[in-house]
Structures are given as structure tokens and as C-alpha cells.
Amino acid sequence: MAIQQTANVAALTAPTAPPAQPAELDASKVSIILANELKPVPPPTELKFGQAMTDHMMVVSYDPVSGWSTPEIKPHGPISLDPASSCFQYATNVFEGMKAYIGPDGEPRLFRPDKNMDRMTMSAARVALPSFDTNELLKLIRRLVAIEKRWIPTQKGHSLYIRPTIIGTRPSLGVAASDSALLYVICSPTGPYFPTGTKAISLLAVGETIRAWPGGTGGYKLALNYAPTFKPQQYATKLGYDQCLWLLGDKVTEAGAMNFFVVVRRDDGDLDVYTPPLDGTILPGVTRDSVLALASAHPSHTLLPDIPPTVRLHTSERELTMSELSAWAADGRLLEAFCVGTAVVVAAVARIGHGGKDLVLPTHDGALGLVGRALYERITDIQEGKFAWADWSVVCV
């Protein structure tokens, strides 16, 4: 009662303030609480993807009235949410995957982080989560990465995996957009996807269970796209394949959570580099975009490692079907297939199970072929700050 009265008196005597606008995300307001005790960093050889978490995380929340809260960098730990929260009930969950690397100057750097930021706001908008200033989020990520620098492994192919996430926190069972949200960033040190280096993987073409369809959400990094892939993935594993190759009818879309490329020999000795177009069923990968840009730049703007300047790479975003892959394989023109994504960078495909048979690709001694290897080397060199290309490598301070 007393509190109520005080509030009323204050309201009567206060000068009339203009209605408050919801606050924008503002990295300059960040509050930093460092962990009292730091965890031991696991030796690089013991890193399993996504298992070890660093000491700190970044957390900021959105409320429809007050807007974005004061961002906090604080010890990594559990968060507490109402069980009715939108994210648990209606899958209002968006994530990103990006990496930080240590450059030759000892400074941490990010690879094309603006692409991840833009994609994150696109995904958030698709499930009606609030938007935010991507530059401010990037500043917060750079700050967090700088704080977690000791966690970034320096060995080739090692990095700090960064998982920005935004989830709907509206605590109501009403089937509607979440007007409140939690945005957080966690980090995990990671080694190469395959401990043995770049071992070729096998794919099982899956057409009965569909990952994405025209007009659906496959082009957005929404958590709801992934849970339905776990059962087919278990089936592929049981049959001895590493990942699913997702089909739409006869059309090839993606493999696992990676974009898919093939290299086809032309009659004149040049090479065609094909990947399916961004028709809404394909996740617009940052690695995919980088592969297309670098392959197109050879040989006029750069020479990719070990690819002769006399060989041109003709990139094209075009539909690919299993029938075409089989026909090219039968003609001996299908030289390489590879999968690309932040976690793996570039992984060779050794065989594709389809209709009870295996389409077998040239072996390249179980590793990447000419084009896949050149792209892997060039992209990791750019990521690790050893080769400058456009403004793709961003130092964290």
C-alpha cells in the first residue's frame, strides 16, 4: 500500500516525459562480469565439435515496451525461462554458426561476419522475432571473442566456433508471434571436422523425407529445420553413410547441414563448378558464397593453389538432378563432389547411395580433389589471416 502511494505521488509530481521508445541494441552499454575461476582449456587433440564451452557468454533481452536491455557478457551458464515460452512451444528459435581464428599477428579474427549478421536478421524476421542493429551485435561478438582469446586454438584447421542464438520468450500459449526475445552468443573451441584431416565422406540420397520445399523455411537458419533431419540421419548412419543428401524429387538440394557442389569436366578441358540455386530450399551459406566467388576469380583475379592458370572454372548456380550426376559419372566427367559449410569448410564426397546402388566418385586417395583442395586451402588461409581477400577477415578488438 505504502509503495503504491509513493508511486502515485511520484507520478503526479514528475514532469510529463514523452512516451519512451523501445531502446535499440547498444553495444556501448555492455556490462562485463568476468568469471572468478577460469576453466582449463582442453588440449586441441581432445576437442569434439560443440562440446566444450568457453568461460563467458553474451546475453541481451528484448521487451516490447523497453526494447533491448543492457547487453551482458558474463560467465557461461544456465538461463531460466518460463516453460510456456514461445521457443519451447512454437520453435521460435534462430541460430547462426561462425568461427574465430588466430592470425599470424596473434589477433583473433572473424570470417565475413556481416553475412552471418544479415542472415540472422532475415531468419529472425521469418519467425517474427524482433530485429536488431547487426553492427551492434557484431561489436558485442567481437568483444566476447577478444575476451575468450585464450580459447582459440592456433593449430591449422582449428578455431573458436561461435553460436549466436535468438529465441522467443513470450510466456503464453497463445499461438502468435513472440513479442519478447532473448539473444545470446556462446562459444566452443573446435578442431578440424575430421580428426584425420580431410577424409572423404559418403552420402545417402534421401527423397522420401524432405528437408525443405518451395515456399518453406529451408533458406533460413531456423532450429525447426533441423530436428526432423535427425531420424533420417540415424537411418543413413545405420546403412553406413556419413550424411543425408536431401533430394526434392530427383533434384539435389543440400547434404546434411552443408551446401553441395560438383565439378564436371568440359570437352575443352575447362571445369564446370555447379551448385543448386538459392530457390528458397537452399540455405544461403557463407562458405557457398565464398566458394563461388573464389572459383569465379580463377585465373583472372587470383590463382587458386595448384590449379593451372590454363584451366578455367566456370561457376554456375543451376539445378542438379541425380540422373545428371549418374550420367556424368558414367561418362567419366564427374570429377568431384564436395560439401561446404562453416564447420567443415570443404569436405570431399566419395560415394552417394541412391536407389540401392552407390554412385562412386573418383577417389583422390580418399581426400579432396583438385578444386575442393584448392578452395579449402585458400578459404582457410583467408580465415587464418594468411591471405588477404576483399574485406573477408575482420580483426576482433
Ligand SMILES: *Cc1c(COP(=O)(O)O)cnc(C)c1O
Ligand atoms: C549453416 C548451413 C549451411 C552452411 O552455411 P555456412 O554459412 O557456410 O556455414 C548449409 N546448409 C545448411 C542447411 C545449414 O544449416
